[in-house]
Amino acid sequence: MRYKDKHQLAAEWQALLERTPKPLRQAVETLVEHYCQKFADHFYQVMLEDPHASLFLSNDQVAQRLNPSMRRWLKAMFAVEHADFESLVEQQEKVGQVHARIDIPVNLVLNGARQLKQAFYEQINATFKSPLSPGDASVYVSDHIDMAMEIMSHAYSVASDRNARTEEAYKLFSLTQSIGDERERQRSALLNWENALMFAIAAQQNVATLPRLSNSDFGLWYFHKACHAFEGVPEIATISHHIQRVDREWLEALQHEDINQRLKALGEIRDAARTVLMLLDNVLERASGLDAGRDSLTRLLNRKFLSVVLSREIDIARHSEHCFALLMVDIDHFKSINDTHGHDAGDNVLQQVASILDRSTRGGDYVFRMGGEEFLIVLVNTDHDGSRLFAERLRQSVAKEPMLAGADMLLNVTISVGVTLHDGHPDYHHSLQRADQALYEAKRGGRDRVVVQ
Numbered sequence: 001m002r003y004k005d006k007h008q009l010a011a012e013w014q015a016l017l018e019r020t021p022k023p024l025r026q027a028v029e030t031l032v033e034h035y036c037q038k039f040a041d042h043f044y045q046v047m048l049e050d051p052h053a054s055l056f057l058s059n060d061q062v063a064q065r066l067n068p069s070m071r072r073w074l075k076a077m078f079a080v081e082h083a084d085f086e087s088l089v090e091q092q093e094k095v096g097q098v099h100a101r102i103d104i105p106v107n108l109v110l111n112g113a114r115q116l117k118q119a120f121y122e123q124i125n126a127t128f129k130s131p132l133s134p135g136d137a138s139v140y141v142s143d144h145i146d147m148a149m150e151i152m153s154h155a156y157s158v159a160s161d162r163n164a165r166t167e168e169a170y171k172l173f174s175l176t177q178s179i180g181d182e183r184e185r186q187r188s189a190l191l192n193w194e195n196a197l198m199f200a201i202a203a204q205q206n207v208a209t210l211p212r213l214s215n216s217d218f219g220l221w222y223f224h225k226a227c228h229a230f231e232g233v234p235e236i237a238t239i240s241h242h243i244q245r246v247d248r249e250w251l252e253a254l255q256h257e258d259i260n261q262r263l264k265a266l267g268e269i270r271d272a273a274r275t276v277l278m279l280l281d282n283v284l285e286r287a288s289g290l291d292a293g294r295d296s297l298t299r300l301l302n303r304k305f306l307s308v309v310l311s312r313e314i315d316i317a318r319h320s321e322h323c324f325a326l327l328m329v330d331i332d333h334f335k336s337i338n339d340t341h342g343h344d345a346g347d348n349v350l351q352q353v354a355s356i357l358d359r360s361t362r363g364g365d366y367v368f369r370m371g372g373e374e375f376l377i378v379l380v381n382t383d384h385d386g387s388r389l390f391a392e393r394l395r396q397s398v399a400k401e402p403m404l405a406g407a408d409m410l411l412n413v414t415i416s417v418g419v420t421l422h423d424g425h426p427d428y429h430h431s432l433q434r435a436d437q438a439l440y441e442a443k444r445g446g447r448d449r450v451v452v453q
Ligand SMILES: Nc1nc2c(ncn2[C@@H]2O[C@H](COP(=O)(O)OP(=O)(O)OP(=O)(O)O)[C@@H](O)[C@H]2O)c(=O)[nH]1
Pocket: 297, 330, 331, 332, 333, 334, 335, 336, 338, 342, 343, 344, 345, 346, 347, 350, 371, 372, 373, 443, 447
């Protein structure tokens, strides 16, 4: 079922707000202006005392940034004259998406909301005098915060569902790196099911107890992993259809009185298993190729798995002493290579630069093509000096290797590199922005250089 759209939510929120008389809302707005610092301080103090929550908040930068943004949030929430409810809804959605990106558990967010309400109630009781009703004001504050929580939670669950799917696709992508193994494993899982079925038939087992393909090892792998990871791939619907026909139609037909019908059903089952295998081969073959997670031109990882990799590295860094660095790499004046020597020459240069990046990294590092002539390296287990040294060596390797742009056409190419060491911030967008900023400075400083942020 579809969740309410922005428009509906905005209208609902406005109606909720208008149930409270304006003078009371104005009094709450004034209260927020006076005490938002106190509320935000209380909120972070309680949260930092929680060992679980403090994992997400202990970083200095987070604390420095969150306190003011909590105050801004409170003021925006309790402003009496809301110019635009839809943007208020959008604001809550953004907060929910950030929570999902840093993987903050939803119970912590709800706990935070409870703490905040508590702080409000105490202040309202201490401040509001007749004719202002502390009870009505508390209900208003509570409804208002609940509305924000509802929107945040929905945005959170949509985003974290998407994260989970990407994660699963990534797992499968890593899995299909050894495509031969996976294909063999699933082929033998399917054969095992067929053997088990033949044995059960020979033993004259009741049809109701015959092994169902969808419950077999193969079926479980297929429905839990493959369907998810290959969502939208045309073969998937056909494979699902065949599996369902086997389970619902052909296995049932094995109890037919007529031997010819029973034999026909057996033949259909065998054919269906062959077809499933063939279709699956196609899917896996393509997945092992270039479009599953690798960029087709450079064979580097494409950015769709960036969120999974960075979230995981942040988690590893959080639980170990090791740090990782991000290196944003961009080929200098690439447009003029295209313009002067043609697009094919540009493509050749891209491939060779990509190959240098790939060769220069260790097995645990990641190299992504971010798009165009921009790349991102995730350098694991490194430090400030190590990442700077690596980036400098990389810059030199590219500069000294003549690139074969076409037959008999050698070009000298340089790169600019922006480096940043992960600083503990739980949101990977923050580190990406820092790496971008460092790259921008390297470009502005004259190109063919490394800037560490
Ligand atoms: N050949 C080729 N060109 C591409 C590809 N993707 C993007 N480009 C081109 O890369 C060029 C990038 O140009 P700009 O972003 O202006 O950057 P630049 O010329 O490298 O200049 P600086 O980065 O400032 O040094 C554009 O002309 C794109 O069309 C690709 O896959 N192949």
